[in-house]
Amino acid sequence: MRFVKMQGLGNDYVYVNGFDQRVEAPATLAVRIADRHFGVGGDGLILVLPPTSGVDAEARMRMFNADGSEAEMCGNGVRCVCKFVHDFGIATANPMRIETGSGVLTLSYTLDATGKVDLVTVNMGVPNLIPAQVPVEVASLRATGQPQTFVIPDAPAVPGLKEVAATFVSMGNPHATIYVPDAAAVNLTAVGSKLETHPAFPRRMNIHFVQVVSPDEVIMRTWERGSGITLACGTGASAVCVAGVLTGRTSRQLLAHLPGGDLRLDWREDDNHLLMTGPAVTVFQGDYPLG
Numbered sequence: 001m002r003f004v005k006m007q008g009l010g011n012d013y014v015y016v017n018g019f020d021q022r023v024e025a026p027a028t029l030a031v032r033i034a035d036r037h038f039g040v041g042g043d044g045l046i047l048v049l050p051p052t053s054g055v056d057a058e059a060r061m062r063m064f065n066a067d068g069s070e071a072e073m074c075g076n077g078v079r080c081v082c083k084f085v086h087d088f089g090i091a092t093a094n095p096m097r098i099e100t101g102s103g104v105l106t107l108s109y110t111l112d113a114t115g116k117v118d119l120v121t122v123n124m125g126v127p128n129l130i131p132a133q134v135p136v137e138v139a140s141l142r143a144t145g146q147p148q149t150f151v152i153p154d155a156p157a158v159p160g161l162k163e164v165a166a167t168f169v170s171m172g173n174p175h176a177t178i179y180v181p182d183a184a185a186v187n188l189t190a191v192g193s194k195l196e197t198h199p200a201f202p203r204r205m206n207i208h209f210v211q212v213v214s215p216d217e218v219i220m221r222t223w224e225r226g227s228g229i230t231l232a233c234g235t236g237a238s239a240v241c242v243a244g245v246l247t248g249r250t251s252r253q254l255l256a257h258l259p260g261g262d263l264r265l266d267w268r269e270d271d272n273h274l275l276m277t278g279p280a281v282t283v284f285q286g287d288y289p290l291g
Contacts, residue, residue, distance in 0.1 A: 001290050003033070004084065005040060005283040008076030010231030010260025012042045012283070013063075015084055018049035030064035033288060040288060042066070043227045046077050048084050051099045058091035060099040065226025072101035073172040075122060075234015075276055082107045083117040083280035102172025109280075117280055124235070124274040127242045127267075128170035136168045140200045147246045156194050158209070159185040164195075166207075167243035171274070174225070175206045175239035179249065183211040183221045192223020208236045210243075215250050219257045231260030238274045241265035 001023070004015045014033050016023055023029060030045035032038075044065045051057040061081045063071045081098055085091050086109065095108040105122055112118040129148055131138045141150035148167045155164035158180060166176035176195065180186060186209045195207045207223040220240055222233040237256040244250030245267060252267040266275040 001288045002285070003040065003288050004088075004285050005042065006080040006084065007260075007281050007283055008079045008232060008234065008278055009258055009263065011074070011076035011233065013044050013046045013074075013077055013080065014040050014042045014288075015046050015048055015080065017084075017088065017090075018047045018062075019059075019090060023047055026062065026064055027068040027070065029290075030066065031068045034066040040286070043224070043230055044071075044074075046074070046081065048081055048090070055099050055104065057097040057099040057104050058093055059085045061101075063101070065224075066228070067226045069226040070101070071173055071226060073105075073235055075124065075171070075236075075238060076232050076278065076280075077234075078105060078107065078122055079120040079234065079278060079280040082109055082120050082122075083282065086117045087282065100172065116282075119277060120280050121275055121277040122234070124171055124238045124276055126272045127239070127274060128172075129242075129246075130170075131168060134168045134170040134174045135202050136174070136205075137200045137202060146248075148243070149247060152195070152198065152200070155198075156191045158191055166195075167247055169239040169242045169246075171235040171238045171242075173206065173235055174201065174203060175208060175236050176201075177208050177210055177240050177243035179247075180209050180211055183209045183219050186221065188221060188223050188229050192229070196223060196225055206233060206236050206239075208233070208240055210240050212244070212249050213257075216253060217255045217257070218244065218250060221259065232258040232263070232278075234263060234276055234278065237263045237265055238276050241267050241274065 047062040049060040160181040
């Protein structure tokens, strides 16, 4: 099976062209191929497929985490899908429409000196702020005075916090933003793994620990649902931008510093759409034995 390893700010996946290859049991394959010791290595597997019949899009994206679970969307991943579709000659529309598990997204991009895609802006659409649709079972949490924000009474201890309060936003997948005085001080493995599977989160949760630098700038670290610690999360950075506006901490235009690099976010006031801009990079290509 031919594959391409790609990454967006270090959030890396194995990409397979489903236009000319058929992948059987992709959930099982994701676990094998994403293994960083015995496989290609990555945060998961992404299939680049023809769009569903009747859907106006250049391609369809299916994403599987490293544990084999299928996710609705990945912001860094969809930027790389755009690059894959353009650079491998599937389509050259700009803007480009990609079908995902959370709907069709529109992406615009710029090219480098060799004619390859380098920077991609994703229109992430309108954030979903209905707790039941994030989804979050708020009855088991405690409300605060801020929108979308609830205290998790039985959360593990987080340095610098007397209690753990999270702001919940869906960007097509579920996100919890937790503001902390020092993002580097948080033990992501100990805290993130427990919060991901909290009973209040029926489809598990992406957890982000965010340190505010200024109204226009944050530092964030992520525990990603199904993958663990990741260097970047595009949908997560988008949710962090929304959470900052809702709680009065940050502005609608935000620079997010992630371990893998920076993303620029713009939650437009005129139409409520969230724009995310960042790089997409091809690492290498190869053949993976399926036998």
